[in-house]
Amino acid sequence: MLKGEEETGSGVRRGTATRRAGKETAARLVAAAHEQLELETLERFSMRNVAERAGVSLANLQYYFPRREDLLRALYQDLDTRYRAAYEEALAQAPEDPIERFQVVLEYNLRDIRDRSTRQFFIQLWALLGALDNFAGHYIGELYAIDIAHLGEHIGTMQPDASSAEIERRATLIAAMIEGLMLTTGDSDGRYLPQEELLQSARDAAMAIALG
Numbered sequence: 001m002l003k004g005e006e007e008t009g010s011g012v013r014r015g016t017a018t019r020r021a022g023k024e025t026a027a028r029l030v031a032a033a034h035e036q037l038e039l040e041t042l043e044r045f046s047m048r049n050v051a052e053r054a055g056v057s058l059a060n061l062q063y064y065f066p067r068r069e070d071l072l073r074a075l076y077q078d079l080d081t082r083y084r085a086a087y088e089e090a091l092a093q094a095p096e097d098p099i100e101r102f103q104v105v106l107e108y109n110l111r112d113i114r115d116r117s118t119r120q121f122f123i124q125l126w127a128l129l130g131a132l133d134n135f136a137g138h139y140i141g142e143l144y145a146i147d148i149a150h151l152g153e154h155i156g157t158m159q160p161d162a163s164s165a166e167i168e169r170r171a172t173l174i175a176a177m178i179e180g181l182m183l184t185t186g187d188s189d190g191r192y193l194p195q196e197e198l199l200q201s202a203r204d205a206a207m208a209i210a211l212g
Contacts, residue, residue, distance in 0.1 A: 026064045028054045030078045033071055037128075038121040040164040045128065047071070069132050069139070076125070076143040083150060086112075099207075105154055106174075108204050110199055113182035131185065142170060145173045155210050174206045 036045050039185055047068060049119075051061040055200035065071035087105055094104045112118050129139035151171035156162065181202055 029061055030074050033075050037124045040118045042124045080146045100152040102158055110177050114185055119182055144175055148172050151175055170209050173209050
């Protein structure tokens with residue numbers, strides 16, 4: 001490590017990514033990792049292949065993200081930014097009513113989990129994060145703390161008198177249901193339960209959980 005540099009929580013070295021070019025390179029590497037999981041098979045995910053996709057050397061990637069877990073942690077922190085921006089876009093024309101805004105966020109998630117690239121990305125990310133701690137759940141827990149926090153913000157707006165622990169409990173249950181549906185809904189080709197019927201039940205259940 002160069003004198004005067006420290007690693008940040010995302011694995012990016014403080015003092016490199018703080019410069020504009022460094023930030024752009026780090027962002028390009030994270031985007032390349034996202035694309036690698038979204039477009040390629042899990043066997044193809046490696047630091048070398050991510051570096052190649054980003055157009056940099058392996059040594060350059062390892063300068064910003066020395067370990068695979070550093071890159072993956074930066075990747076799911078990037079998901080926080082991506083989903084927050086997606087929610088803001090979806091909510092741009094939504095009414096001010098907290099319940100209707102929660103329904104917009106819920107609907108966005110139910111559409112997103114039916115997208116093939118979303119399913120491929122997350123299922124492969126789960127496998128990679130699980131392998132880092134022998135499936136103890138630490139890294140996957142960090143990933144879903146982001147999702148739970150997003151949902152919790154909306155639940156808290158709807159239920160301002162609920163305790164933070166109760167809001168987290170409800171958000172966790174809803175996040176678990178949404179992620180489970182990602183595995184069970186599949187494509188719209190008739191191989192699974194009727195999707196619209198299942199998804200409507202999910203909407204009803206999520207709203208019941210959110211409102212306590």
